[in-house]
Amino acid sequence: MTEEVTVPERQTPVSTRERILSAAAAMLADDPAATLSVRAVAQRAGVSTGSLRHFFPTQRDLIDAVVAAIAAIQPTDELESALHDTTRPAVERLVDLLRGTLRDALADESARARLRSALAAPSSIATDEQAAPTLALERLALRQIAGWVTTLHAEAADDSDTGALQFDADAGARFLGTVLTGLVTEQALPGALSRAAFHDGTLRIAATAVLSTRR
Amino acid sequence: MTEEVTVPERQTPVSTRERILSAAAAMLADDPAATLSVRAVAQRAGVSTGSLRHFFPTQRDLIDAVVAAIAAIQPTDELESALHDTTRPAVERLVDLLRGTLRDALADESARARLRSALAAPSSIATDEQAAPTLALERLALRQIAGWVTTLHAEAADDSDTGALQFDADAGARFLGTVLTGLVTEQALPGALSRAAFHDGTLRIAATAVLSTRR
DNA sequence: GTCATTACTAGTACAGTGTGCTAGTCTCGC
DNA sequence: GCGAGACTAGCACACTGTACTAGTAATGAC
Numbered sequence: 001m002t003e004e005v006t007v008p009e010r011q012t013p014v015s016t017r018e019r020i021l022s023a024a025a026a027m028l029a030d031d032p033a034a035t036l037s038v039r040a041v042a043q044r045a046g047v048s049t050g051s052l053r054h055f056f057p058t059q060r061d062l063i064d065a066v067v068a069a070i071a072a073i074q075p076t077d078e079l080e081s082a083l084h085d086t087t088r089p090a091v092e093r094l095v096d097l098l099r100g101t102l103r104d105a106l107a108d109e110s111a112r113a114r115l116r117s118a119l120a121a122p123s124s125i126a127t128d129e130q131a132a133p134t135l136a137l138e139r140l141a142l143r144q145i146a147g148w149v150t151t152l153h154a155e156a157a158d159d160s161d162t163g164a165l166q167f168d169a170d171a172g173a174r175f176l177g178t179v180l181t182g183l184v185t186e187q188a189l190p191g192a193l194s195r196a197a198f199h200d201g202t203l204r205i206a207a208t209a210v211l212s213t214r215r
Numbered sequence: 216m217t218e219e220v221t222v223p224e225r226q227t228p229v230s231t232r233e234r235i236l237s238a239a240a241a242m243l244a245d246d247p248a249a250t251l252s253v254r255a256v257a258q259r260a261g262v263s264t265g266s267l268r269h270f271f272p273t274q275r276d277l278i279d280a281v282v283a284a285i286a287a288i289q290p291t292d293e294l295e296s297a298l299h300d301t302t303r304p305a306v307e308r309l310v311d312l313l314r315g316t317l318r319d320a321l322a323d324e325s326a327r328a329r330l331r332s333a334l335a336a337p338s339s340i341a342t343d344e345q346a347a348p349t350l351a352l353e354r355l356a357l358r359q360i361a362g363w364v365t366t367l368h369a370e371a372a373d374d375s376d377t378g379a380l381q382f383d384a385d386a387g388a389r390f391l392g393t394v395l396t397g398l399v400t401e402q403a404l405p406g407a408l409s410r411a412a413f414h415d416g417t418l419r420i421a422a423t424a425v426l427s428t429r430r
Numbered sequence: 431g432t433c434a435t436t437a438c439t440a441g442t443a444c445a446g447t448g449t450g451c452t453a454g455t456c457t458c459g460c
Numbered sequence: 461g462c463g464a465g466a467c468t469a470g471c472a473c474a475c476t477g478t479a480c481t482a483g484t485a486a487t488g489a490c
Binding site for chain 4: 035037038049050057058059
Binding site: 172174184185201205208209210 | 421
């Protein structure tokens, strides 16, 4: 019998499920473009693939759970407070929010490394299945931007004409996301200094475009 | 055509490369979301994976070649002629031009490689001196876009109010360039397939924004 | 108490993926 | 002839997701 150990450890101090989720989240933090392969997550969590598959029968289930967990933690920036400062034009506020997002992205030292690793991925064609983590996180970010756009657009439409028929906040958010991606990429390219001066102009054009979709 | 057969068949009636490409194109026609796995394409083309890999060392090369072949059906030069096709809305024409530019950029493997290597540079701070080539090429592209914008904007301002005070074509071109950069980058990231559907929407927002700078 | 049902863990097996590698064939220039 | 290079074929490796079985621990019924 021996029973030399494990008396308290026997009953999972942290549940296996928790360990799996936190391992997956850590991997996603290391590399947002990670595929979150079942085996890799299980190994990092220190459990077997069988255990993992008991809680998450399919990879999709795992990814959904991880993204949901991350989404639950999402804190609200102080930038958000500027969102409702109605003393300033809506476009200016949106530009501020975008500028803040851009600044955060550029300030992150590892951002460029992650972008590079994503681009250097061996098979970056990747089926949509493999891209699921990336897409899910992207959707999360876009949802936040879409929230800003919806708020500001409703407000703008309020003090002008009724307008804004069939306004598509998702398309606007996606558009703004693309603009930010472009700015981040350009900033990682040579000659960044001479381009930085144009950021505000570009952001203003983009913000104006999204907030004046009436017509 | 009496002699309907086989005289030239002895020596690869259709080159292996052609067969591979047409097989891949056929598979893409069957299912636009097909993954185009190396083995599946080789089997459908009736060649071995080794042969396929001789012509297309990597899956990326294969897909690029297929996309390029499909894209080649519609040459770019005629896009320019569409610039002055006043029967169509200016925004539509600008979207077409941008779409063509984007397509060319995506089909160009060396463009991706350059983007990757530029981002991989350890300290990409790089003085503006070193960045001279990059900036020169960029200026060239932006000048072309600025030309389009100027032409189309002048036309649009013509049939509406005088407007367009202090219109800045350079800022608009730079903005459009950033959008294109963003799209190219996103397309190199995982999940590109599911994002491609939004390209037109994003380009249309951008084009509209640039061409309606009056106020 | 015993015992059965359930929850969980571990590990293996299979089919599929991209890519590296070697060995063979074939054709062309000398 | 014959050597060099283009081409072809196929296997091996390291991955991937998932199905599957076997074993262990906890829980509840009786």
